[in-house]
Amino acid sequence: MTPTEMTAEELAPRTEDEVRAHLAAGKLVEGLPHMSPEYLKGIRRILTVSADTELVSAPAYLRAAQHAPALNNFGSAISICQDELAHAHIGYRLLGDLGVDMPRLIYEREPAAFKYPYAFDVPLDSWHELVMANTLYDQAGFVLLSDVHRSSTFGPWKRALAKVDKEETFHLRHGRTWVKKLCADPEEKRRIQAAADWMFILTLEWFGLPDERKRHGIQLEYGFKGLSNDELRQEWMAAVVPFMDEVGIDVPAHHDAEAGRYVIDCPFPARFDSEEKRWRLEDGAITWDEVMTRWKGRGPMNEEYVARLQKGYKGRKRNVARRSEPTGTA
Ligand SMILES: [Fe+2]
Numbered sequence: 001m002t003p004t005e006m007t008a009e010e011l012a013p014r015t016e017d018e019v020r021a022h023l024a025a026g027k028l029v030e031g032l033p034h035m036s037p038e039y040l041k042g043i044r045r046i047l048t049v050s051a052d053t054e055l056v057s058a059p060a061y062l063r064a065a066q067h068a069p070a071l072n073n074f075g076s077a078i079s080i081c082q083d084e085l086a087h088a089h090i091g092y093r094l095l096g097d098l099g100v101d102m103p104r105l106i107y108e109r110e111p112a113a114f115k116y117p118y119a120f121d122v123p124l125d126s127w128h129e130l131v132m133a134n135t136l137y138d139q140a141g142f143v144l145l146s147d148v149h150r151s152s153t154f155g156p157w158k159r160a161l162a163k164v165d166k167e168e169t170f171h172l173r174h175g176r177t178w179v180k181k182l183c184a185d186p187e188e189k190r191r192i193q194a195a196a197d198w199m200f201i202l203t204l205e206w207f208g209l210p211d212e213r214k215r216h217g218i219q220l221e222y223g224f225k226g227l228s229n230d231e232l233r234q235e236w237m238a239a240v241v242p243f244m245d246e247v248g249i250d251v252p253a254h255h256d257a258e259a260g261r262y263v264i265d266c267p268f269p270a271r272f273d274s275e276e277k278r279w280r281l282e283d284g285a286i287t288w289d290e291v292m293t294r295w296k297g298r299g300p301m302n303e304e305y306v307a308r309l310q311k312g313y314k315g316r317k318r319n320v321a322r323r324s325e326p327t328g329t330a
């Protein structure tokens with residue numbers, strides 16, 4: 001029997017009460033022998049989302065890297081892609097330790113079954129959009145992973161994230177340095193503003209359903225995350241909005257000193273035209289159900305990016321199959 005054929009109940013021997021007692025004693029979970037079925041299912045889910053997000057960011061950033069203004073800038077963008085692949089590898093490797101069939105998960109899954117945020121399904125078509133992605137998307141990744149790094153009760157992931165956090169800091173700095181530099185020129189600034197116009201709201205969505213719609217129960221109890229979706233969204237705005245103010249880029253959010261929190265200044269959630277890369281804010285706010293329908297349908301780049309990631313594996317598999325076919329008898 002291969003590990004994938006085993007159920008969570010067979011792989012994770014502890015009861016939920018035993019896991020709670022283990023965590024209450026301040027201990028980390030180090031592997032399957034410390035897990036209950038619920039813990040295993042929960043950690044697999046969050047690791048898959050994280051690894052898928054890291055993995056797809058590589059072809060997304062690679063597509064935009066071709067617009068690098070000079071060869072050394074292209075090199076920086078490629079090194080970011082390389083970091084993202086290594087981050088994805090950490091997640092998938094841990095999933096492998098947790099009984100998941102890695103090749104099947106990475107290379108044989110349908111594109112629509114990948115679990116990364118919708119934002120990556122929208123193409124990055126310029127250097128301006130790439131550096132805005134480093135500023136907004138990598139900040140979102142940083143906020144989410146720092147929360148996992150602080151709160152995670154799964155020891156192997158917690159330790160691995162120390163390296164990931166440092167590299168994400170480099171991606172962020174890459175984005176911010178470029179945004180600042182480009183904003184010094186009025187024409188470049190106009191293009192940076194245009195990138196922010198569609199990308200800022202997509203990143204607001206990244207953090208998922210608002211707290212009143214989403215119960216985190218086990219995710220918080222088992223320490224898969226420490227903060228709720230709305231708290232994470234606030235943390236992201238607290239990092240991004242002051243920077244945008246500093247460089248003079250308008251974003252639809254501001255700090256409300258009286259309420260002590262960031263407030264979104266546009267209809268949210270909203271309808272998005274993925275072909276034009278434009279928010280149809282004139283339609284007003286929509287429901288989260290409509291947003292989830294868009295997410296589930298995936299966006300324009302989903303199939304192309306996944307096909308690109310799976311191409312080498314599938315090609316090799318075809319070659320192996322061809323070689324093992326009987327040769328002609330003539
Ligand atoms: Fe990453």
Ligand SMILES: [Fe+2]
Nearest residue numbers: 138141168171
């Ligand atoms: Fe990154």
